[in-house]
Amino acid sequence: MQSTESKTARAVIYRFLSRCFSHPDRELIELFGSARIQEFLQSWRYLDLDAEEAVTRITNWLVQYPDCETALLELDKEYARLFITAYPKAVAPPYSSVYLDREQQVWGSSTAQVARLYETAGLGMNENFHDIPDHIAAELEFVSYLILEQQEHNGNEADKTREMASIERKFLKEHLCKWAPLFLGRVGEYSKIDFYSAIARLTQKFIDYESKLAQTPE
Amino acid sequence: MEISRRDFLKAAGAGTAGAIVFPSILDGDLKALARESGKRKPIVWDRVFHHACGVCDSVCGTTVYVRDGRIKWIEGNPADSLGSWGKACVKGSSAMRHVYDPDRLKWPLKRTNPRKGKDEDPGWVKIPWEEAFATIAQKFNESINEYGPQSIVLLTRPKATDKRLQNALGTPNLINHIDTCYSSHQLAWMTTTGKGRPWSVDLQNARYILSFGWDMPGKSKLCFLNPFFAAKNNGAKIVVFDPRMSFTAAKADEWIPIKPGTDLAVVLAMINVIIGEGLYDKDYVEKYTSGLDKLAEHVRQYTPEWAAQISGVPAGDITRIARELATAKPSVIPTHKRDAGGPNYINSFQLARAEIVLSALIGSIEKPGGFYFPRQPKVRSMDEFAPAKYPEMKEKRRIDGLHLFPLMSKLGIGNFGTFAHGLTSAIEKGDPYPVKVALVNQYNLLSFPNPDLVMKALIKLDFMAVVDILPSEMAQLADILLPETHFLETEGAETRSYQALWPQVELRDGIGMLWDEKGWSSIVNGILEAMGRPEFKVDWKGLEEAQLDDIGISLEYLRSHDGIWEDRKGPTSNLEFATPSKKIEFYSSALEKEGYEPLPTWHDKKAHPSAQYPFHFIVTRNPWARHGKLGNDPILMEIQPSNFLHMHPDAAAKLGMKEGDCAFVTSPTGHRLKMPVHVTRGIRSDCVATEHGYGHWSKDLRFATGCGTNDGDLIPEMTVEEALGRIDFDPSMSTPACDVCVGVEKAYPDDR
Numbered sequence: 001m002q003s004t005e006s007k008t009a010r011a012v013i014y015r016f017l018s019r020c021f022s023h024p025d026r027e028l029i030e031l032f033g034s035a036r037i038q039e040f041l042q043s044w045r046y047l048d049l050d051a052e053e054a055v056t057r058i059t060n061w062l063v064q065y066p067d068c069e070t071a072l073l074e075l076d077k078e079y080a081r082l083f084i085t086a087y088p089k090a091v092a093p094p095y096s097s098v099y100l101d102r103e104q105q106v107w108g109s110s111t112a113q114v115a116r117l118y119e120t121a122g123l124g125m126n127e128n129f130h131d132i133p134d135h136i137a138a139e140l141e142f143v144s145y146l147i148l149e150q151q152e153h154n155g156n157e158a159d160k161t162r163e164m165a166s167i168e169r170k171f172l173k174e175h176l177c178k179w180a181p182l183f184l185g186r187v188g189e190y191s192k193i194d195f196y197s198a199i200a201r202l203t204q205k206f207i208d209y210e211s212k213l214a215q216t217p218e
Numbered sequence: 219m220e221i222s223r224r225d226f227l228k229a230a231g232a233g234t235a236g237a238i239v240f241p242s243i244l245d246g247d248l249k250a251l252a253r254e255s256g257k258r259k260p261i262v263w264d265r266v267f268h269h270a271c272g273v274c275d276s277v278c279g280t281t282v283y284v285r286d287g288r289i290k291w292i293e294g295n296p297a298d299s300l301g302s303w304g305k306a307c308v309k310g311s312s313a314m315r316h317v318y319d320p321d322r323l324k325w326p327l328k329r330t331n332p333r334k335g336k337d338e339d340p341g342w343v344k345i346p347w348e349e350a351f352a353t354i355a356q357k358f359n360e361s362i363n364e365y366g367p368q369s370i371v372l373l374t375r376p377k378a379t380d381k382r383l384q385n386a387l388g389t390p391n392l393i394n395h396i397d398t399c400y401s402s403h404q405l406a407w408m409t410t411t412g413k414g415r416p417w418s419v420d421l422q423n424a425r426y427i428l429s430f431g432w433d434m435p436g437k438s439k440l441c442f443l444n445p446f447f448a449a450k451n452n453g454a455k456i457v458v459f460d461p462r463m464s465f466t467a468a469k470a471d472e473w474i475p476i477k478p479g480t481d482l483a484v485v486l487a488m489i490n491v492i493i494g495e496g497l498y499d500k501d502y503v504e505k506y507t508s509g510l511d512k513l514a515e516h517v518r519q520y521t522p523e524w525a526a527q528i529s530g531v532p533a534g535d536i537t538r539i540a541r542e543l544a545t546a547k548p549s550v551i552p553t554h555k556r557d558a559g560g561p562n563y564i565n566s567f568q569l570a571r572a573e574i575v576l577s578a579l580i581g582s583i584e585k586p587g588g589f590y591f592p593r594q595p596k597v598r599s600m601d602e603f604a605p606a607k608y609p610e611m612k613e614k615r616r617i618d619g620l621h622l623f624p625l626m627s628k629l630g631i632g633n634f635g636t637f638a639h640g641l642t643s644a645i646e647k648g649d650p651y652p653v654k655v656a657l658v659n660q661y662n663l664l665s666f667p668n669p670d671l672v673m674k675a676l677i678k679l680d681f682m683a684v685v686d687i688l689p690s691e692m693a694q695l696a697d698i699l700l701p702e703t704h705f706l707e708t709e710g711a712e713t714r715s716y717q718a719l720w721p722q723v724e725l726r727d728g729i730g731m732l733w734d735e736k737g738w739s740s741i742v743n744g745i746l747e748a749m750g751r752p753e754f755k756v757d758w759k760g761l762e763e764a765q766l767d768d769i770g771i772s773l774e775y776l777r778s779h780d781g782i783w784e785d786r787k788g789p790t791s792n793l794e795f796a797t798p799s800k801k802i803e804f805y806s807s808a809l810e811k812e813g814y815e816p817l818p819t820w821h822d823k824k825a826h827p828s829a830q831y832p833f834h835f836i837v838t839r840n841p842w843a844r845h846g847k848l849g850n851d852p853i854l855m856e857i858q859p860s861n862f863l864h865m866h867p868d869a870a871a872k873l874g875m876k877e878g879d880c881a882f883v884t885s886p887t888g889h890r891l892k893m894p895v896h897v898t899r900g901i902r903s904d905c906v907a908t909e910h911g912y913g914h915w916s917k918d919l920r921f922a923t924g925c926g927t928n929d930g931d932l933i934p935e936m937t938v939e940e941a942l943g944r945i946d947f948d949p950s951m952s953t954p955a956c957d958v959c960v961g962v963e964k965a966y967p968d969d970r
Contacts, residue, residue: 008244015243022249023344036243076343077330084324085342085689085918093320104852105318106732112286115261123251124258130325130734131250133261138250145251148244 268781272705278302355748393632412796436465463900479823487525499581509805548587561952619938635953689918849922
């Protein structure tokens with residue numbers, strides 16, 4: 001049985017990683033210099049996992065640039081290259097269907113599964129997101145939401161809590177933990193900058209943890 | 219709720235040392251997802267809607283099935299009696315893989331690497347639409363202020379949206395691909411009948427179909443394929459002249475492998491036979507044509523024996539087919555785009571005109587079983603809907619030299635063949651004036667002859683914006699790259715122009731946008747607004763509504779009527795023509811007035827086999843290809859992963875080659891392409907052929923790139939001077955797209 005703290009820690013990590021796989025902006029860079037990075041590191045420690053080295057790599061990478069704008073430009077370029085235009089030749093499209101479905105296109109059957117789970121959990125795609133439901137950033141955000149919802153309803157709405165827990169388990173086992181390693185492997189291998197290769201390895205470490213967690217009986 | 223969560227988390231963290239104190243990151247709103255229904259983008263899980271296919275100009279009415287939130291199936295809409303006839307072709311039924319291609323352009327992008335070229339990573343970064351519009355507007359305005367509006371080149375479509383932008387800017391340089399497709403046909407019809415594009419052919423009622431390279435069924439154009447097979451099933455006789463056994467030739471009663479570029483001689487000889495033997499439709503010719511006497515005298519020189527020597531077709535066959543054509547009524551000689559009368563050879567304009575003259579002699583224009591001019595509903599135009607006072611276009615000279623061709627200028631299109639030289643001299647020498655910026659909408663580099671030359675010129679521009687669906691080769695050269703909506707994403711209506719035997723409007727419903735793209739007309743409006751010229755913006759949605767209203771329908775009407783509106787009354791013949799004589803002019807007054815040859819006259823093709831280049835070069839397209847646009851579809855590419863060099867067994871044997879070997883192909887452009895050889899009796903031994911649509915090099919295309927070679931690399935570009943040199947017989951300034959001979963040698967697998 002997970003403690004409330006470990007659940008919170010997981011939610012923090014999911015939400016933080018979701019930000020890392022969203023379009024980079026000033027806020028993302030500032031995250032690494034803010035108090036929030038301590039929350040993030042603390043969350044890892046709480047799960048007996050280590051993120052220090054990876055975060056150090058990232059902050060070392062960030063501080064080599066004289067200012068936020070210069071670092072952001074490098075992040076923007078690499079984000080577009082890896083995840084949007086994929087130069088050269090489709091480096092790492094951030095969609096599950098490209099890895100799980102035979103046609104390797106967007107909006108495959110795995111996308112539909114994910115989008116249906118979102119609906120079951122009372123969620124939909126944010127109209128400002130302008131992207132496909134199985135985008136890695138959306139999926140990571142989804143798990144953090146599910147965890148928080150369980151805490152929210154803890155005690156007073158047992159059915160709701162159980163439902164969210166079962167969606168979480170199903171989503172992790174049948175979906176996220178299946179494709180994330182394939183995607184993260186490509187990011188780790190092909191990223192030209194430490195920021196994304198470190199994030200990819202860190203996310204992989206966390207997905208390994210999550211995968212085991214999802215396998216353990218309740 | 220948010221407050222209670224915060225308190226809860228505080229409480230949760232307060233107990234143990236080292237635990238989480240205040241996870242503020244969990245405090246913010248969801249970014250990718252949303253709880254509130256008002257903030258959500260709804261997903262339509264299951265839906266069936268009607269659509270007008272946008273892959274090719276057949277615009278077939280289709281029915282689209284959405285299951286599990288995705289388009290799963292596309293089939294023909296039986297209510298479309300002019301295009302699909304309830305069927306879908308290989309391209310149309312594959313269109314969903316175009317929509318869901320992960321390589322698609324999704325967001326506006328800005329280039330950060332100033333160097334441009336095949337091996338340069340553009341260094342894209344995502345930018346907001348406002349920034350993209352502001353940048354384009356700034357570059358346009360700077361260029362106009364410093365060098366005049368002519369310094370802007372628009373490589374876009376010849377549609378109302380594009381004309382609006384052109385006129386609002388005041389640049390003469392709106393250049394599009396039409397010359398590499400049908401300028402020679404269009405001008406031939408205009409100078410003979412006074413009307414433009416008669417691409418409505420009543421094939422199903424024809425008893426005799428004579429084709430000079432016409433192969434629309436082989437291009438999966440259902441609007442032609444359906445009536446073609448209906449005619450065949452009705453027992454029509456089909457005769458095809460083509461150096462290569464095309465799909466149409468394979469279905470014909472007779473395939474005559476004519477020497478390429480000599481169809482004109484055969485048509486002139488057929489005119490000679492039909493007039494000489496008095497086989498022409500006397501009633502039709504007397505009532506609706508003029509200039510028979512002059513024509514009769516002129517073609518006396520073109521005997522079947524003379525044509526046989528040029529074309530290799532026996533004189534007896536020419537005479538026999540001419541007689542069959544004139545007596546098996548109704549007969550038709552369908553022509554369209556890239557057949558022999560298209561801009562393939564320098565004599566293509568003359569051929570296109572001779573074919574029209576022959577069609578008129580047998581009474582097959584505006585008659586059942588023949589050609590009809592498109593019947594389109596009368597609706598208000600863009601300028602009537604949104605009148606604007608355009609700035610005066612002071613500079614009328616164009617960089618492609620089109621202004622030197624008075625009749626072509628009236629068509630207001632452009633020339634891809636002369637674009638490379640024109641652009642290079644404008645950029646490098648400021649001749650006739652400097653050109654600094656360009657805007658491109660869905661025109662790829664690979665559609666130009668000798669595209670490397672075009673690329674070298676485009677790279678030297680100060681600024682270039684490209685609007686596209688996929689990251690094409692052209693997109694690789696952009697400074698600003700904008701994602702355009704796919705036709706299956708938006709909603710609207712489509713008025714039929716090909717095979718419009720009667721007026722038809724089709725519904726084009728869509729699934730909504732997958733990413734943050736915009737339609738071309740919104741992009742044009744965005745640029746005009748950012749340039750400080752909002753008075754030229756057009757409410758395109760409002761225009762469409764008004765046009766539908768003029769017909770008495772609406773999108774809702776179409777939705778409740780199987781997606782199709784048709785005024786199926788015809789076609790009724792309209793035999794009044796728009797020439798000065800109101801008749802079909804064998805002796806063209808329009809041509810005579812501008813100093814061109816007024817009667818169809820024999821001219822040879824330009825390139826002939828030599829020791830270095832012994833083979834005529836023929837370019838064709840696969841039934842599953844739409845130019846180069848579908849090359850990134852892995853399933854379509856699996857049908858044929860590379861273009862072949864089609865060779866006759868005798869020619870292959872002479873070079874020591876067999877099926878599956880590789881060959882190097884060379885041409886006067888200096889390029890040397892390696893192709894796998896396909897040995898076939900379906901081609902003359904003095905010709906080689908290959909398929910267009912291969913040879914992509916954009917590193918952003920995962921499936922298309924690395925497959926095959928681009929035929930255009932072997933086709934020479936053209937100078938305006940060269941086009942002027944043959945202006946008397948080719949007023950259409952046509953790009954001699956296949957008028958080249960090539961050399962072939964055996965290659966080994968490791969050869970480069």
